[in-house]
Amino acid sequence: MARDTGVPDPPDLSNRGTPREFEWQEETLGSEDFYREDIEDLLEEGAWKEGFNEWAEYTNLDETQVEIVGDLGLFQALDFYWDPTEDRLRVDAPTVSGTPREREAAESLDSSTVSMIDGELADLGQAVREVLERYLERNDEASDYGWGAETYGKRGE
DSSP states (O other): OOOSSOOOOOOOOTTOOSOTTOOOOGGGTTOOOOOHHHHHHHIIIIIHHHHHHHHHHHOOOOHHHHHHHHHTTHHHHOEEEEETTTTEEEEEOOOTTSSHHHHHHHTTSOHHHHHHHHHHHHHHHHHHHHHHHHHHHHHTTSOSSSOSHHHHTTTTO
């Protein structure tokens, strides 16, 4: 179902620490670049808008719930990064009850709505991740973004 709300700005991936779902492996210690700057460029070039619009077509969230997610900054809290241990693009989706501000807002929502929002945020992250992967595949041969095979080895395969 299409939403009348506009597409929010893509997440700012700068100045983020180690992803919350990430654990260093012995073979990747020292490979601390998650390529967030490059991913952020792809988001700004259209991957975010394309992925968001795909997600908006099938999301179960109504306009009020989408506004709540935006007001809580949860779209901005999505984290996209390259996982050097698995050599693949990953996404960490936030949850409504992830911080004190969100917990306070979640008190006004019933638990099924909170669960639905959390699931929809995960779905949004996956939709955008899939678009990013298409961008990487498209740019592997003639890269305007610096994601070509010469620079990043087998990425995008």
